Amino acid sequence: MANQSREAEMSFWDHLEDLRWTLFRCIIALVVFTVGGFICMRFIFNEIIMWPTESGFVLYQVFYKLSRILPIFPAFFTDFEQIEIVNIKLVSQFMIHLTTSFWVALLLTFPYLMYEVWKFVSPALYDHEKKNVRWVFSFGTIMFFIGCAVGYFLVFPMAFRFLGGYHLSEQIVQQVSIESYMEIFLSLLFVMGLVFEMPLVCWLFSQLGLLKRSFFNKYRRHAVVGLLVVAAVITPTGDPFTLAVVFFPLYGLYELSAFFVKKAPKEDEDESTDIVKHETG
Numbered sequence: 001m002a003n004q005s006r007e008a009e010m011s012f013w014d015h016l017e018d019l020r021w022t023l024f025r026c027i028i029a030l031v032v033f034t035v036g037g038f039i040c041m042r043f044i045f046n047e048i049i050m051w052p053t054e055s056g057f058v059l060y061q062v063f064y065k066l067s068r069i070l071p072i073f074p075a076f077f078t079d080f081e082q083i084e085i086v087n088i089k090l091v092s093q094f095m096i097h098l099t100t101s102f103w104v105a106l107l108l109t110f111p112y113l114m115y116e117v118w119k120f121v122s123p124a125l126y127d128h129e130k131k132n133v134r135w136v137f138s139f140g141t142i143m144f145f146i147g148c149a150v151g152y153f154l155v156f157p158m159a160f161r162f163l164g165g166y167h168l169s170e171q172i173v174q175q176v177s178i179e180s181y182m183e184i185f186l187s188l189l190f191v192m193g194l195v196f197e198m199p200l201v202c203w204l205f206s207q208l209g210l211l212k213r214s215f216f217n218k219y220r221r222h223a224v225v226g227l228l229v230v231a232a233v234i235t236p237t238g239d240p241f242t243l244a245v246v247f248f249p250l251y252g253l254y255e256l257s258a259f260f261v262k263k264a265p266k267e268d269e270d271e272s273t274d275i276v277k278h279e280t281g
Helices: 002-009 012-039 041-049 058-067 092-108 110-124 127-164 178-195 198-207 213-218 220-234 240-260 265-280
Strands: 084-086 175-177
Touching: 012 041, 012 092, 012 110, 041 092, 058 127, 084 178, 092 110, 092 178, 110 127, 127 178, 127 198, 127 240, 175 178, 198 240, 213 220, 213 240, 220 240
Parallel strands: 084 175
Antiparallel strands: none
16 A cells, blocks of 8 residues: 555656666666677677587587487488588678677566566555566566577577578578578577567456457367467478477467466356266266
């Protein structure tokens, strides 16, 4: 109640002042980490960003060792072909140095940015609402980083190895520009981070009354087909193992989203009736 009285006492200009300081702290954090990322970019670029281009990347090594036991693993993971990354434009490397420093800073400061957003909105909430919102921000942050990790360790290396080793004609020399490499690298990383926010988004829609668990039960078969298509697009290799590696995490997100969506009252009644019938029968 004290928080609500404080919120009532705050004027529009007080809210604007809080917002101004929140944005200021977020910008300062981004600037500091961007500068730090710029200074450390050679290490970050060589040891992390370019690691998937090397045969020693963890995913390639795991698949190589498993391929000696099971022959179902795709050849482009075991028969490693070095893909040459080249620079074409004179200014590209410097611009990539700058922009990648910002994206690294955004990734590293994501938990702090979420904390600042939470601190700004929390005075307007009741105690029971605070618990829910705190859980939402924490869960969303964790899922975002899990998605980025899946994108880095799984999705991007598989896409890179397939696309980098694909030959339309033997007369074409396969060289990948640094702009193309970074575009796919960053997009897949952040796209997977956003995809892993699907359970949180479904939960929010559920709280607004826009989504019920029956939706997931009704369209589960359609979702399986759609996710198979998405997995095939991400890793168009044609072998079932690679398809399954991408499909099962996506399907797990679907089921996790269904778990967080609340049931409609009628669904609860139907489930209780089914239990009673089962027990009496």
